[in-house]
Amino acid sequence: MISDELFSVGHAAMAGLIACASTFVYLLVKGYQARLTFYQLRQKGMPMPPWNSILGHLLAVPPVMKTLPEDTQQPDAFEALCRATEKKDADSIIYLDMWPFADPMMVICSPVLAIQACQEYDLPKPHILHAFFNPLAGGANLFTMNGPEWKRSRALFNSGFSASYILQQTSHVVDEAEIYVDVLREHARKGKMFSLDDVTLSYMMDVIGAVTLDSRLHSQQQFNPLASALRRQIRWHVLDNEWNLLIRWNPVRPIVQRYNSYQMNNYIARELDKRYTEWTEDEKAASSRSIIHLVLAGYMAQQKDKPRSKKLDPTFRDWATVQIRLFLFAGHDSTSSTICYCFYLLQSHPEAMTKLRAEHDAVFGTDITETANTMREQPHLLNQLPYTTAVIKESLRLFPPASAMRGGQPSVYLQDDKGNRYPTEGTNMWILHSAVQRNPKYWPSAMEFIPERWLVEPGDPLYPVKGGWRPFEHGPRNCLGQTLAMLDIKITLALTVREFDIRHAYDEWDRLHPTTKVKSVNGERAYQTQSGGAHPADGYPCRVSLREKDT
Template structure:
């Protein structure tokens, strides 16, 4: 009897729930169809106006061509490669084109022309795309310099500028070299054992240790031991999400928020006590150019009325404490992530081009002396010698052209149109669009770069008028205009410093074939534009599989004199 009553109650509840479920399903389906109609009709209107785009399907939009591109790319290939791949499929789309991949992303205007991208980053300045904030929120929290706008951004950008001036960065070179020595010792151990190892992992740890010294004047020692802040930050990057995925399962990753909270706790538990301790003594470091001291100094200056009688800093409020932590984590992330990847890419390209490597070593011998083991000592005593290495700078700039670390993502505004100089200044409306300045697409575009897919450092040394001379505004690894990368001087100095030291003592050889065979992977199916070392998604573009390699000392192979 009791079971019968319970079953009847359950059946009655089901009967009452079904209308609500059907109503909810109807609302969801109707909303989806309405948004689908809006997205497709928006793009069809642009198509009727003659705006540039690949062939557009009335129902599927540009999903078929996107699917074709994704099928041609290896797993985890970075989304910044897409515009270049579409341009290769449709060579006529070599300046800018619209792309409709809803529901996987908003309508987009992909720009692969330096003449056009400068219009919304240099001549004008469209606001940052909201997906950038979504990506950074698990790292920084509520507010960070990258996604600030207007007066607030200008205020804090001006406060941070002194810490990234060229003179200040040069003063920090001896400190950087302390961490590079540890890195060199680790690579030397691999040279002695002859083992295959992922070069990017120790490089990331070294770069994290360097940025820790620059931002916080703190020794993380992550190259030698576990550091919760460094591990949490690197892991968090792998879980960050800008709202667009090449794999549909990325939209329903239920573990993401829990992992992000755990990583945030790991990072905050480490950094908060350090910041609190440093703030209590900030009055003892007036004039300091460490980033954390610049943040604290600006706060003290704005709150001088609350300074204590003995001259100590005013009590810090919770809101600013959270803001300070966010900026510190932002600079730690931005200062190590793409820099480490760029170091690996530079060493890789040099290993593939022995003539270029010989020329670079000859220049370094002339500047630092022929004893390759004393480079660290020489640079510690005279960091400005780095600026005498013109070919080294050319090598690094060409690497960043081949492997630009990121792209710029902005959101269009009503009445803000771009124009295409190559098409009678035809207008390109931005309203309702994600506007992407695709650095990879620009840097590999043969319309603007002769021998676009080739590694040609000499293009940075020729005179204006030469066929290889770089196009105006064409080189954009750090973006251009007022929102350019604040830390570009630091990144360029660190990359040149590490490459100058390492390429004199070590020979690096990629080991993708060996690694792929061990994993039973087909190497030939894992290439982008013929290159096995391609960029994958993890914040900025990182080398695939962390760059497996073997290393030996210059002049020796397998421990024997060559």
């Protein structure tokens, strides 16, 4: 018996050694392949930082990171690296060898190359995106899908995001915006510093909840399990800049993430079951084009020749839950950030604020207490705000909430205006929206806030370069929700800028949280940090007061 036990222990030990050896060999081969790829790219003269045959470009990143805040978003570091190492006779692009932390990467900071990747070739979304989106959405979703599966899903949702239908959502958005205004009034009454980002996230969560689920979440006023679970999932999931391995590999994280998913899935499943029951009892329910009704319409179309079931098919419900989670995440996170940056830039440019307020007076009348009702009754007026639109687009240019990523193909080469060709095979292409939209090669006064660049005619030096503005991306895979996002921001500005003075409180925040570390990017204290999408640093501490009217 003892010999049998010894044999079992020895067998297990041998299996462990074989597993370790196999892992070591696998990593050795993968590492060799990665370094060989970049050796060959360097031999071909492809643009890249100084490269080490053992460590790749891992040594090139720390010097750049030292010049930036610890919590800055990753695109800021890669943008700085691109600008420091790009060739004069080539466009704004570099190759990065970050193995074993990332697959071979092309960092694109040029609109010319971005157009080719996302529009001309419409390259697929790479598998690496699943690791980011799956914990948030819960599985394969519209953002990460490719091929026929993506086309079918996109077609299902298109009608719910048409410009005419989105305008019909004005009343829903105004309802939630009025609560946001009440929250700001309360903060004005208290006079204390608070996080504008947190308040605005709850507001946008309520907006996207109304548009997606056709029901009100009321998360601005009280606890909502869906909103709470989603925001908690983001906090536990996004750790791009966390170098502490004890935090990054926290064994509690998978448990918390599963619990958050359970909470979100249960909430959405109940809503789906409720809407399905309503639909089966009243066919007129199909007239709505909220996201939840669109997915049910697709399901009902598939079931039209089958006996009607009293319950939703569980497989379909799981699929629908994933898509709804994606819309809830994407629909609230990026728009809230843009609202904060609009306030930030308008505070720094009082002349722009004066023009904005004058436009709102001209379109909605000078009695600000009637603005909400005016928008409900005449939503088309929101399409008559050219300067407001220019302010939003310029804010999105300077502070885009996200970037784009595409996967390379063996036969696809990108080509710049100088004739240089860049192979994409085996790479993930990261199109840095912030770098493309602030690239001085293509944008005059690239770092300045100039809303007028969106109002000039073609031929004017300020006129935007083709493909240079990409916060919602271009091409077949552009953002479905861009019309809704623009509507949300217009309504928010129209209901706030004439009633409040919203001023950041970074000086006060820094006195309360002193540090000798770097706390700005490109001279901006409200630099972007990664929290789902990109958000203003430190939650955008601010104070709000009732506006003192100009005399």
